[in-house]
Amino acid sequence: MAEPLHATFFAFRKREQSGVLLRLTLAFIVAAIVLCGAFAALFWTSIGPVVEWYGQILGAAATNDTSAIESAGIPPGFFSLIGGMLLWMFPFYILCAAFEAGALRWMVHGETKGFMGLSLGAPTWRVWSSYWIWFLLNIAFSIVMSVLMAVVIGVLAVSSGGNAAATATALPAVYVIQYATMIYFAVRFAPAAATSVARRKFAFFEAWTVTKGRFLSLLGSFFVLYLFYFIASIAFVAVFFAAVLGPAAPDLVAAGGDATRFSETMVAIVQSYIQSLSNPQNWVVLGVLQVLGTLVGVSFYIGMYGVNARAAQAALEEGKIAPTP
Template sequence: MNPVSFDFGNAMMHFRKTGGPKGFLLSYGATYVLLYVILSAVSIGLQWPIYGAMFDPAAMEDPLVMEAAMMQHMGRVLLGYAVLIPLGLAFWMIFEGANQRRYMRAEGFRLRLGGDEWRLLVVGLIWFVLLIGLYLGGIIAFIVPMAIAAATGTGEGAMIGGLLTFILALAYMIFALWLCARFSPAAALTVRDRSIRFGQAWRVTKGKAWTIVGSWIVLGLIMSVVFFVIYMIFVVAIVASLMPMMNGMESEDPSAIFRAMLSPAVLIPGALLVVGMVFLQGCGMHIFSGPAALAARTDPEWADHPAIDDTFV
């Protein structure tokens, strides 16, 4: 019998109740930062001429020069995308694989590119199609009441249309969250069963979707506060470093401003801010997967799975 019950508290804190070797979240976040930095360096290297043009004072002052530089290096940009898209997918695959194996098999942190990752790629592509559909549905939810309001051609019609737009938008956002919650265990089920699972998530989340949505909202609020506090600390440090350099500087001189932005007093706290934010982003990726993974772990049709005693000891 699975010892972990599905409730709001366990859903929110499931990332701390997975079992397995300790230190997973720290290793996950730190490795996420390291590979993110490497991937960013590859991106900058592939598209350096574009970045060079963007920060060239001559190009910054002349839109025509900027446009010419962009067109000149368009081939380099397309090559960069051709390389970065598969690298970005691989980045997501290996971290999502490690993420879900922790939840479903209580494994320690280890990155690999195997069967789990390729099956998760298929699940990710299904999610992509679903999210595109939700995006298009959201556009329709905005357009329809606005069109109705425009057709009336009156002030009252505009007010009613605006109110209806707000109500429909809010209702649609709630529906989208609920629908995403219903399918959210798809990745966990795919890793659990070593087979592509998406539609089965609907059955697993019966009666659990609103708990998942609520835990997402609370976790999102907590993460937002943490992000905001860290951001404000480093922004204050950067502004305090910039102020002495900006005093007496000609505000119209972009090259002087650019040199000030590249000073160690700005670059060091800026780099630390980026590293901290990326670390939290990686940790958030794991933490937010917890509620859906718990739904998969407490699936009543899997409670007597022969491997459960080996998986959750």
């Protein structure tokens, strides 16, 4: 029987050399800020009109002014901004791959290379390649599941004699199966990048071997991390409402199950939010929340990397996989 992984907080265990992940995180955040600054500088003339247009759309939506929304049109530079964002994503995801590779290399092999752990070496490109595999698998999975869902819904409709109510009753079970399948494969391939780093070669699909017999353990670790992240996200939203909107914050709970009242409350929230942005003090609060949110988000991802690193490390120890000489 395999030894317990104890992977949930593996990334945060005390190691012989301290501060490696902290330095790596700081380097990543600084590099990300530089990339964001470069994007803003290149597309500054397009960002202003788009932000102003977005504000107009929000304001019109808050007052349910459909004519204002229709007359808003498309701002100048909108498509160039979208194109720029798509291009910007390439260096950004390479940076993300360098960050993940640096974390995995340290947690699996105890190695650190490059500037504060960031490197454009082979591990980074293996991790970056795994992103593309995930992207393609997501597309393939979506297509397959869409076809299967259409077939299943058709079969249900025929077998129920066209009874829409009976078909609708069975749909939740179909969706549960769909998402359970997605979760299963996501967990089984989760350590793909870590496996590539552990093996010192691109080995995305060997993650299936790494996770053999470890599914429930890994699922539990991911669940705990997602739960912590979810709770933190809810806390940030609560702080945002309390600090930025204050007493003017509409009460969603009071809206209850009344769809009309809920819709009116959401409109009031948008209006309150737009009004709150006119207060410079709120920008400070938003900035602080953004910084804290970034730290929590990065910590969450490091925790996820740690789970995958521990799975790959255990596979090395058990002889399931071996590093390439």
